[in-house]
Amino acid sequence: MADVARLANVSAQTVSRVSNGESSVVESTRLSVLRAMEELGYRPNSAARALKRGEFRAIGVMTFTLSTTGNVRTLEGIVAAAAAQDYAVTLIPVGAPSQDAVRGAFTRAGELAVDAVVAIMETHLASDAPPPYPPGFKVVVADSDDAGDRHPVVDTDQAAGAVSAAQHLLDLGHRTVWHVAGPESSYAAQRRRDAWQAQLVARGLEVPPVQHGDWTPRSGYEIGLRLAEEPSCTAVFAANDQMALGLLRAFHDSGLRVPEDVSVVGFDDVPEAESYIPPLTTVRQDFEQIGRLCVEQVLGQVRRTGPTTGTTLVPTQLVVRSSTAAPGRTGARRPRRA
Template sequence: MSESPPRGVAPDPAGDNGRAPRRRRVSMADVARLAGVSAQTVSRVSTGHPGVVGSTRKQVLDAMRTLGYRPNSAARALKYGEFRTIGVILFTLSTTGNSRTLEAIASHAADEGYVITLIPVAAPTQDGVYGAFTRLGELAVDAVIVIMEVHLLDSTTLVLPPDVPVVVVDSDAGDRYCVVDTNQDDGARQAVDHLLDLGHRTVWHVAGPEESYASQRRTLAWRTALAEAGRPVPPPYRGNWSAEAGYRIGRELADRTDCTAIFVANDQMALGVLRALHGAGRIVPGEVSVVGFDDIAEAGSFIPPLTTVHQDFAEVGRCCVEAALRQVRTGSAETGTTLVPTRLVVRDSTAPPPGG
């Protein structure tokens, strides 16, 4: 015996060649009829509209599950002129900043009734970015958020398509696009000022990759803060954001008796530095103080707990989504940079220098 369609849903007529009838797509009207509400209420529930009573929302969701209803995003886009989708282009998920920013974007997009479509780009080139935009165009999105650490957008050789609202994270392209970024300069200055205020003569620096905009800004702020304080500026050591790189550089710094304070450009490398100092018998913070950047969830569990600069990734994600949807709703592009504040979290990895 053939399976009967759900109540209120009629099967299509028999198909070609005597094949069994196909069930037609469940409509919004079918859901409304089963739930005992209007089609407009079903529409509001399916788009995540907040103005629906909890008990009514449950009735509608139960009816959707019973009937196997799936909202037709293409039809909704034709009717309302939007897909309720934000595209996200990024080059890597391996860094703390990118992964936590993406998580925040997805969360805030969901709060607004939007979903995200993720397009990773293997190579940070103009062709790679254009290819990602082409794919997002095929998937139909209302706006695009670009998360990139490299300086690709800082170059005038790259121009993004003008017909799609764009928000860029971590870039120096605010004169041409809407940019959201952590206040890298202020965060690095807080780290350096904290160590100088403790009495350290100067601060050594473990920098991130040279091609990273965030790394460049943190390094520049470190160098400027030391110069303005009239302190010696040691040569920076270049890492790649990994704990392994921090360990390698930390072993070199551990051999320097004149190194009593280190500002590390991210917490993962700081973890490697701490391990190297411990292995070399250098006491933290009794002999060497260490400050990181990010304030990852594990920073308070390092040995010793890490003093670090806190980045508000949730606020970065919220600002990105708000800026993207503002452009969608007004129909006009925006430029300029929004800087999200940082704050220094002081823990047990910093102290006055020996004899200080």
């Protein structure tokens, strides 16, 4: 910086003013400073800047895995929203879904150059102890329902999504709706399941036994083979699109037609869902919006203009495609071909 100042024949402070775009610099000075910067390849040192300003203009995103659609797309949304506010995003991996690992991640976060943290916590932590979000951190929790009283929480409105799926199937005339749930360790899976069940109970309908998958198409396929043996099963709501894909294949392999014999609804609306056979009716999650809200909430805390608790739910949207239809006249399905 001093070199630039010397070359441009101004003080270092003026260089600082130019590089921060302050207005009270006369145009000619400004230009000569810019020229000097260019010539010397000057770049402001962000460490010094952060030290002086007391903030990094960066937020940390804590996540256990990047291998689920939801996490990745939420991350994309966060990155986009943060970039729009001129904030950088630093990734903080959590080694395992355990209390200790999360605590360790926060320790790292404390030493990292971040002003606040978005924790994508889609799974229950192993223990029942209170969530280990240390005090003094500006934290927003995504995809979880824990800690709503200690930090802001942003989540998809899982319950409304599950209800819209069940409702859609019931409105088509199905007598009840089966459910392929996600793993019990997942908050989202639990809430989708609870809402599905509540909806059936509220309508006084029989609640078929829950089938628990693990989010993978393979688990959906295996469950689908079992459901194909159940003549009363004419409508299935799967807790994510991948398991729904497994169901579609299982039904196909079992000689059942979708949607004529069985209707299937998924959850997520992954990009591939419209290319499934048949194109999948599913519940769309707005991950981009979740990312945007996370950033908004977390910057609200940084700037002390936003709340430090409370839950924000992002609405879902039922996308009706070709995997759902009214059941046959009898309300039961035709015999399997296979």
